[in-house]
Amino acid sequence: MLDEILSQNEIDALLSALSSGEMDAEELKQEEHEKKVRVYDFKRALRFSKDQIRSIGRIHENYARLLTTFLSGQLRTYVNISVASVDQVPYEEFIRSVPSMTFLNIFHVKPLQGRVIMEVNPNIAYSMLDRILGGSGSSMNKIANLTEIESMILTQLFEKTSDNLREAWSALVDMEPELEDFEVNPQFVQMASPNDTVVVVTFDTAIGEASGMINLCIPHIVLEPVIPKLSAHYQLQTAPTQPDQRVYEKLAANIERTEVEVKVVLGETDISIQQFLDVQKADVITLDNTIDEPLIMMLNDEPKFYAQPGLSKRKLSVQIMEEIKGGKQIR
Template sequence: MAGSEVLSQAEIDELLSALSTGVVSAEDIRSEEKQRKIKVYDFKRPDKFSKDQIRTLYMLHENFARLINTYLSAHLRTLVHINVASVDQLTYEEFIRSLPNPSVINIFQMRPLKGNAILDINPNIIFSIIDRLFGGPGLPPGKPRALTDIEEAIVRRLIGKTLESFQEAWKQVVAIEPRMEAIETNPQFTQIVPPNDMVVIVTLQAKIGQSEGLINICIPYLVLEPIMSKLTTTFWVASSMAKQFSQESMDILQRKLEKARVPIIVELGRSTVTVQELLDLSVGDVLQLERNLADSLSVMIGQKEKFKCKPGTSGHRVAIQITESILGGDDTDE
């Protein structure tokens, strides 16, 4: 296979035949793998993405999967489960050869990044969504077929909403404006980059009702090359923290806090009595507080003393006048 990760059907049949006839045993294969201490590297298909970049793409599209999962669950009103199955890098030719015919292949742009990307949705998933939107139980047709004009119009609307979620997920790394270019059904007519160019394939496992299938996102290396430095977990965390503590977010948080209601209690004083004295209390009894008339009263916010005040009246209402702020702990900025 010369380092390729995709087996042809003939190679699969030959391997299964060798295992079943005893020519090759599973134990021999495992022992051979243990003995091999080198890794084959094919210079015709070099690795373009580091493990850190693959991990970042995985995290990024996990957020994308959550967004479209929420949208489809509410839109279809049925059980939807979508999660990231894998993130791999391979040649564009290998990706195209793995797609069935007919397929639902959506070509879209990631402006301002140059070039096109592909969003491939398994026909079972597409026809299940269409059947559900048309009032059916959400079952795909028994035999694969191409989309009709009406079905294609529904799919275009669905893809538009999906690309909005794609834009939302990617804004953590770069601000993009995805725009759908075309919908193709034959993989052989879809040529966005040369066959030997490297691409990253994000595979999502989707289950809608009783139907299951894969959603593949194919992004060529040439499209991501200008932002490769941003596809790292370090940049991801740094941008998340910067966004979290930006001045705009702090202003929003402050406005929300200013509208929050908090209880304010003015404590006139305290007195310590025995349990027997408490039991003997009756209407008209007088308790002597541990405070003089000239002393300031305590203003309690929650369970903490925050101010000192003087009692008085304002118009016909009882009121207090703040005379002192009490600072403590991390409250020096108040």
């Protein structure tokens, strides 16, 4: 049996060689009956089938979507995360592939055995840190001089991502991921023997103008109890025949609790730095809005409504007049 399917051009070339006498059909038959030896590298033992690797990939495609939504809300900037590859490699090969100084988040995934490593490229991690601290999301590389406050901020952010991992795996197993440790040097992380097989899921990540990789390393010991559930046959058997109403209710409840920033723009103007420095008490700055024009109500910095100012129970308020449709020119 051929290990791979021949293309039509290859089939035509094979038939042409047989008809011209360049190849002997009897020799081909003889080779087919001979025992063939395939080289097997015991250091790169393949313990997961292609079907199981595809299932792991699908789980983490969902995880990438959940992580994108979560980080977009936390950082209030453009975030895009997608699965780049899913590979099974020896643990030693994974450790050698990561930078000598990087961000390593170690999760304990109860009730499963073992631990999972989330390796975050410094370029991405510092962009996150800059956004949390009120910056534009620019990146830098000073990982060797990471302060305790910076470490704590990043640890708290990565700790919150455990909910996304639990939700992504909820169809197969009820796990409770918990951030156990935070390291910057991979040499201090020894969670498997060098030749143990691990699954490495690599995510292409873009946060604002910064881009890089996030790697999720899952040892075989973690996945061993759920390997039978990773087959497509099992997932087809256990797939619900109709939508679960509880899922929709939970989703609706989560959306209703989502907070959005609402602000009303009274007006805008441009002045020079010198004019700004010369501003004194009782000076008047003229805005571009006239007194009879409506104000713009912004939701997460997006114009959504026209409004007019007023008072409600002795508090400054606005009354919504009209929705700003997509593509409509703002007055």
